[in-house]
Amino acid sequence: MTTDAGLPAVRESLHLALLVDPAGSSTVVDLAQAAVEHYATHYNRHPPALLFSEVRAARALLTEALIEPVILDSVAVELRRTVGWLSALLGNASFHCDDTSGARAHLAAALTYGTRSGDARLTTWVLGAQSMLARSAGQYDSALALAEQGLALAPPALARAQIHAWAQLPALAGQGRTAEADAALADARRALDADPTGFAPGRFGFDAAELALHEAEAHARLGRTAQATTCAETSLTACLPDTPGWAAASLVLAQAEAAEQPTDAAQRAVGVLDRIPAARLRSTARDRLIRLGRQLGTTDAAGVTELHDRIRTLPPHIDSHGAATA
Known part of the structure; x- marks a missing residue:
């Protein structure tokens, strides 16, 4: 603590x-x-x-x-x-x-x-982070190349599971390469199973909840909504409430629910905004909220209008003078 x-x-x-x-x-x-x-x-x-x-x-x-x-x-x-x-x-x-x-x-x-x-562990982690950054900009070829550089250096077990799931899997899913994405996921699971502890805490760590989150997003990207829902639920169950991981899993689950259960999706996202202060809401969570808002569009399901309003009025992390807003 x-x-x-x-x-x-x-x-x-x-x-x-x-x-x-x-x-x-x-x-x-x-x-x-x-x-x-x-x-x-x-x-x-x-x-x-x-x-x-x-x-x-x-x-x-x-x-x-x-x-x-x-x-x-x-x-x-x-x-x-x-x-x-x-x-x-x-x-x-x-x-x-x-x-x-x-x-x-x-x-x-x-x-x-x-x-x-x-330091191979540090280098591997940084390449994974750079892959994430490239992916966030839609640069999937670069993201995959960085992931593969990381895999070439990754120590065994946990570090290898992390870069398979965090970098390689989402890059392949973003390119629509289903069979290769499934292979990356299988590699991540094997590497995680090979680790004697099965997890490591903290920003540089990795665990089954994070693996399930990346799996859920990959399934969603590949159009496999049922699998995305199941994996997001698994991740959510494994997370401590009101943590960034909990918020991420909640919003990925809401995205999976949006087409068939728009009311549940909107209310789940509003719940995240009720429980996570804006200063603690990461850019990744904000991006998921924006994507969910686009998925829900102008449907008249309960909670959708409130969600659009809440997203629109979120204060930025950094104001126009370069200062943190909280």
């Missing part, structure tokens, strides 16, 4: 350690790695704009240490690796704030540091 005060407290502890050892030390390395773990583990508990600010401040502290002329090589290697993970978090938080150009920049930095430090 953590509170909003936990985020600045971690950064302040890192700052205190660097005041004692400005060029870093094994203690600073341990603390920096603990900071990455804290931000990643508790990513879902905080609005993305708030998390972005804290992670950026922590990365800036490590940048100052890296330019110290007396830094030990062993310390520098680990701090560069940590800078890569922090940059990956910044890229994801930017994407969730609907800042795609910022996400591209931060993920490019993360890829550079992941490659230079030889």
Whole structure:
């Protein structure tokens, strides 16, 4: 568990350690790695704009240490690796704030540091995130190429399951390549089954609920509504209520329901808006809401008009002056 005060407290502890050892030390390395773990583990508990600010401040502290002329090589290697993970978090938080150009920049930095430090897990994750970014822009060829680069580097088991499901599967489904998408899904399941824990928490983790969510969206993209509904229900059941994963599963289920059960779909989406504050509603959830609104169109089913109004009046993550709206 953590509170909003936990985020600045971690950064302040890192700052205190660097005041004692400005060029870093094994203690600073341990603390920096603990900071990455804290931000990643508790990513879902905080609005993305708030998390972005804290992670950026922590990365800036490590940048100052890296330019110290007396830094030990062993310390520098680990701090560069940590800078890569922090940059990956910044890229994801930017994407969730609907800042795609910022996400591209931060993920490019993360890829550079992941490659230079030889961290295959970091590099694989970043390529998956870049694939997601390309897919969100409708660039399915690029998304698939990035997914395949990630698969070539992916460590076994959980990391491999993640990139199959998060990057390769949706790219193939977006291209309408049904047989290959089914093969990617089967590969993801096998890789997840091969992991001794079966899941990992946090922003860089992966579990069965996330797998079911990606499967649901792939089925929906391929026109298999019944399978999409079943998988979305499976994901929803596995999620903690009122979390980003719960919101995503709820909205994917609403999209699957829209054609045959428009009232249920609209009311489910309104329920998400009632329970998730706008500041915590990620760009991915907003995109799903917009797509659902288009699916429902002008049908006179109960709740549809309210949903259209609620979507239309959602405040942006970032206002016209570049400030977070919450």
